[in-house]
Amino acid sequence: MANILIIDDEPSICSALEFALEDEYSVTSTTDPDKGLQWMNENTIHLCLLDLKIGNRDGLEILTEVKKRHPDTLVVMITAYGSIDSSVEALQMGAYSYLTKPINTEELNSVIEKALHYSELNRRVEYLTEELERKYNEEGMIGTSRSMTEVYQMIHKVKEVDTNVLITGESGTGKELVARSIHFSGKRRQGHLETINCAAIPENLLESEWFGYEKGAFTGAEGKKQGKFQLADGGTIFLDEIGDMPLSLQAKLLRVLQLKEVTPLGSNKTEKVDVRVIAATNKDLQQAVKDGSFREDLYFRLHVIQIELPPLRERKEDLPYLIKHYLTIYNNEMGMRIKGLSKEAEECLFQYHFPGNVRELANIVEAAMVMADGEIIEKTNLPSYVQGVHMSPLSKEEAAEAFVGMTMKDVEKRIIEATLKANDGHRKRTASMLGISERSLRDKIKTYDLS
Known part of the structure; x- marks a missing residue:
């Protein structure tokens, strides 16, 4: 049952409103705004019916105090004056709605019902947002090593700003997870996260994938289609494997970053886009700039903040947490009950170099689980190239x-x-x-x- 507080300097109004609402809600009233604020400090109030004029006190000042101390409490203003200006000002200051005296009971119940429904929707959005943050921070990013702690700290620092971020690291270290974590835990989480793999899409299709196209722009363009940049408007675009982008498209990307606008293929009109750009690469872009395969101006535009992911071989202390994580995932997906690894299997993994990093570890654990005969993964269940790590007779x-x-x-x-x-x-x-x-x-x- 929702808790409602009434603050009005007329006792008769307080009594009438209590009588009208007490069957559906838990209602408390007071003619003293200070006592009302004190009551809110001591109890959870979902909605406050607040008079615009309480004796010699201005209801707007009380509204300011309520929203400052209890931002989640909905406030519906009540006025006997029907002042449009005051009512509009109250809405601008955070009030949900307003009612004029004499109050119509049917209108009162309708406003309260809509307000509480609005509050419940907000709580659900906050819950889902928290779930996304948890998913992409706690579950997606695994590890307690110093190097990973530094990565978490960098994510926390950049998530609420619009600065371009370049994520670097070897293949399989989790660059996309970092991009997702930044987006879903940051201020742009309500917008779309659009991902483009610059190495996987053929060069002749990459531009249309980015900027969209108009009907008839090329053979097969049977209708208008939005590109990734338009879809990410208000959100984030993640450019994976940016180091593999053809030079011919680098200049066009630079223009988008500078002007914040795109031109769909087959169109003469530009469209404004508000996107945060996160790029990732496993290549040395500084060397690519020297080689002439990557534009220096684009590099500096992307390389505002860099987050470098460590290879798995440099954070072996995180292996137990990662292994447990993937055991849980694949047990659920495959309906299995693998409890863990034997000491020999664990030792084998600790000795392995992991050139494919965390992504390779996930594949190894999945394959070993399939091959396991019991609840424990043995060394013989591991892929042969992992088992043979001890048997190499050659030094580097x-x-x-x-x-x-x-x-x-x-x-x-x-x-x-x-x-x-x-x-x-x-x-x-x-x-x-x-x-x-x-x-x-x-x-x-x-x-x-x-x-």
């Missing part, structure tokens, strides 16, 4: 010496060929382990005729 120096006399192309071909074999031809996992995009891997496979 010896391994490097094995390539002496070979060209860089031959070395690259051998490494790609060996990694494909270790992953049974699985291209996504191979690209992850090599730290390159799937498109880059596809091109190299074609170049070296490894298909």
